Amino acid sequence: MAKQSLPHTAIPTWSGFIYQGRIALYHILKQLNAKTENEINELVIQIDSIEDFTILKSIPTGGHTPISLHQVKAVKSALYSTYKGDFEQLEGKWAAIGLKTVEAFFHMATQNEKTKAQIEVLHPNMKVYEYENSAECCSLGDIDVKIREQIAFVLQKYNIVGHTNPNTVQLLSEILEKIVSNKVIYIHALNHGGTAIRNAAYDNPIPLQDFLNAIRTDITSHVQDEVYFESKIRSNLNRYYQEFCLDCDEDQLSPELKTKMNKYSILFNSYDAVAFKKFLQNIRPHKSISYENLQQYTDLSLNEDEMKDSFYQILMNIKESNGGDGIGWVCSESKQYFPTSINYSNSESSKKNVSERIIKTALNKMVDVPFNSDYLITSECNVDNIEAYANNVNHVNHVDTGESESETKITQWRKVSLIDLETAKKKLND
Incomplete structure (x- = not known):
């Protein structure tokens, strides 16, 4: 033919x-x-x-x-x-x-x-x-x-x-x-x-x-190591995405919207091992990402509700990402926004809890602010100053990687705010 x-x-x-x-x-x-x-x-x-x-x-x-x-x-x-x-x-x-x-x-x-x-x-x-x-x-x-x-x-x-x-x-x-x-x-x-x-x-x-x-092929040589659990997480990521799309009403997903969402899915699947782990950590700044063994995979791997109720909702409701093959947006005021899977409520206790967890994770894992963002988009939680809400951060027994490096990380995170999806939509879709 x-x-x-x-x-x-x-x-x-x-x-x-x-x-x-x-x-x-x-x-x-x-x-x-x-x-x-x-x-x-x-x-x-x-x-x-x-x-x-x-x-x-x-x-x-x-x-x-x-x-x-x-x-x-x-x-x-x-x-x-x-x-x-x-x-x-x-x-x-x-x-x-x-x-x-x-x-x-x-x-x-x-x-x-x-x-x-x-x-x-x-x-x-x-x-x-x-x-x-x-x-x-x-x-x-x-x-x-x-x-x-x-x-x-x-x-x-x-x-x-x-x-x-x-x-x-x-x-x-x-x-x-x-x-x-x-x-x-x-x-x-x-x-x-x-x-x-x-x-x-x-x-x-x-x-x-x-x-x-x-x-x-003899699969007895396959061991439950980080490579194995990474493949399980990738599979879960795909399953959550497909279920999210299937749960949407047909009139919610226009052909253009389906194309946009599928491009994201293809992008995430194309990441190599290092980029994939960084991607997971960036969208989950409130939790440490580890999957070297079964316990870490069970305790710390992707959360279905967070992905469906926050991360995929953000990607679906905000215009296509700015520039290249990455994810994230820049508003008219030149502020940078990044999607997360954070689905905490907007209560004072939730703001405090998620802020403390972000700072703890940043200290323990030495996590960089995702793409130097000014705003991390959540499902509904708004925090003007993450560090200010994390008032128990001094009680964290973090890994000592040097005072200057730790201070640099915290200084970076002090400048980051959490913003809810509806507010972000108004700033980014106009």
């Missing part, structure tokens, strides 16, 4: 590490279970050059030809009208390929008011994807369970130990999901380097054999 005949890629707005990526992984695992290894060796998955994902088969003359297109829609709406345009778009892409042997599948996270049969009568050139027990949709909460089930089946099929061990199956699901997310990040890196994203997406498929090879 000639590259120039492809419809435009949708990858700039594709949150591919999350629900769509997991649906793709589920379908890949179904193929591993249904096909022989020789058949698997001929298949690749493209993310995303024609549709959200596409399965292609190698051909004797070289290259690949599509065998199935897959569009994924993760919204709460059950109304047929919500999906009608997407159904038609998928049919249009199927027609543009010009191969009747290609199947076009539509995946839904919510049961539609019309049945699969009714939809397919109205849209005869596509099929509603069917899951186990004739289910016509798969919720965000169900997809991880289905992935683990399919992994267990693959382990059994190829006589690989571990199919009855939940920890083994869970670890494999994380390893396989990372294959998908890494590919999306790589495609975006190529795009930032100057390659047209359409070409980057088209030219970088993943062989299905890679997934089978990963399942066959």
